[in-house]
Amino acid sequence: MADIEKIIKAIDEFLERQHQQITTPVEINPFLEAKGLLNDSASRPGLPIRKILRKGQIKHAFQIGVNWQIPHSGKTLRTLKPIPNTNSEKEKIPEKTISxxxxxxxxxxxxxxxxxxxxxxxxxxxxxxxxxxxxxxxxxxxxxxxxxxxxxxxxxxxxxxxxxxxxxxxxxxxxxxxxxxxxxxxxxxxxxxxxxxxxxxxxxxxxxxxxxxxxxxxxxxxxxxxxxxxxxxxxxxxxxxxxxxxxxxxxxxxxxxxxxxxxxxxxxxxxxxxxxxxxxxxxxxxxxxxxxxxxxxxxxxxxxxxxxxxxxxxxxxxx
Structure with missing residues (x-):
């Protein structure tokens, strides 16, 4: 079973090293695997950490459209600059949606x-x-x-x-x-x-x-x-x-x-x-x-x- 506290600590370490505000599942999963915390998926990069995110186990993570964003656990969303997402699935009622x-x-x-x-x-x-x-x-x-x-x-x-x-x-x-x-x-x-x-x-x-x-x-x-x-x-x-x-x-x-x-x-x-x-x-x-x-x-x-x-x-x- 994944150790969520260690995973969050490792993500914070990665962000501090890279001087980044946010990381993504595809970017962070190889780092977590290298530290022996969470093996990545060869066929679907980032899938193991996405599963953890979907379960809400990293509570400070969030989505922009369909994309998961993982900030530093010590920062709040107000200090972060949103990443533009040109492929977001906007919540709207499609033309053929039935009322x-x-x-x-x-x-x-x-x-x-x-x-x-x-x-x-x-x-x-x-x-x-x-x-x-x-x-x-x-x-x-x-x-x-x-x-x-x-x-x-x-x-x-x-x-x-x-x-x-x-x-x-x-x-x-x-x-x-x-x-x-x-x-x-x-x-x-x-x-x-x-x-x-x-x-x-x-x-x-x-x-x-x-x-x-x-x-x-x-x-x-x-x-x-x-x-x-x-x-x-x-x-x-x-x-x-x-x-x-x-x-x-x-x-x-x-x-x-x-x-x-x-x-x-x-x-x-x-x-x-x-x-x-x-x-x-x-x-x-x-x-x-x-x-x-x-x-x-x-x-x-x-x-x-x-x-x-x-x-x-x-x-x-x-x-």
Whole structure:
């Protein structure tokens, strides 16, 4: 277990040596590794210290946009000059965001905001169908290079018939820019997504993805999710539930005949991306709520169903 006091002391030492006011995870983690305090990640530089920061264990650290900043522990923010961030994710409502009054998950969003306010004495903003620029439907070339598990997972989902790097080369510019949306986004200073997983998110392909979460921070009980996916098998079909209606180079039709299951494979892959991309972009892990918690109700929740959600969040320490 990391010794937080020694880590903070080492960060202060680094800043004093370098005559700097602030350092970043990528810059400081190699120094901490050299001092034998916290090994860095070869594939994701700075990830180990970012995990500590996300847990709030270095209380004087802060974020500007998506970027973590670590000042000297003896200085206050008022003495520091903010570092301009040209790539910050400004908290704003995207054009296609649905208002809370019209969204079926508003009761759950309101509940989560209430729980956060009770625990932290801060009321965050709450957006629905939130589409940040970085939440892409397909992984970027950089993410594929940095996250080897992504290619391994893709291989499993496509029965090792295709290579993710090779198929990525077939994506058009339009496909590369295509974005997903989160069901709910909890804003500053907490910055995390909430996904309410309905029937289509439980199947044999989603089950495969849970073997690839070892290096990803999560905010849902993965064992429970494995159990929920354990005995559900969706068979190929002709509907949009199982078969893609438009071409996706990453998930072409793999079966003979009209019945296909490429939409299910694609959905499982994109669910994994929704858990991976927030972490890669400096945000907190995605909180997932399975619809089994609300007795498979997906709208017009009763007080009992909302209490179930509250108990699920508290029992699993998700906030």
């Amino acid at each position: 809370a009054s019209r969204h079926k998950l508003a009761p759950i969003g309101d509940l989560i905001v209430k729980l956060i306010e009770q625990k932290y004495n801060k009321k965050p903003s709450c957006f629905y169908e939130y589409k940040p620029d970085w939440l892409l439907s397909n992984p970027s070339e950089q993410i594929i290079e940095n996250c080897s598990e992504l290619s391994e997972l893709y291989g499993e989902l496509t029965e090792n018939k295709f290579s993710l790097k090779e198929k990525f080369a077939e994506l058009t510019i339009k496909k590369l820019k295509q974005k997903q949306s989160f069901d709910i986004w909890i804003g500053e200073p907490f910055n995390f997504a909430v996904e309410f997983d309905e029937k289509q998110h439980f199947n044999q392909f989603r089950k495969i993805t849970f073997d690839f979460y070892d290096k990803i921070d999560i905010k849902f009980p993965i064992r429970f999710y494995k159990e929920l996916n354990n005995e559900i098998e969706i068979k190929p079909g002709k509907s949009g539930f199982t078969k893609l209606k438009s071409n996706d180079p990453l998930f072409p039709e793999m079966l003979e005949g009209e019945k296909q299951d490429n939409r299910i494979r694609q959905r499982a892959f994109r669910d994994f991306l929704k858990d991976l991309l927030p972490i890669e972009n400096g945000f907190n892990p995605t909180l997932r709520i399975p619809y089994q918690v609300t007795n498979k109700t997906i709208r017009d929740f009763t007080e009992t169903e909302l209490k179930n959600v509250e108990n699920y969040i508290k029992d699993n320490e998700l906030i």
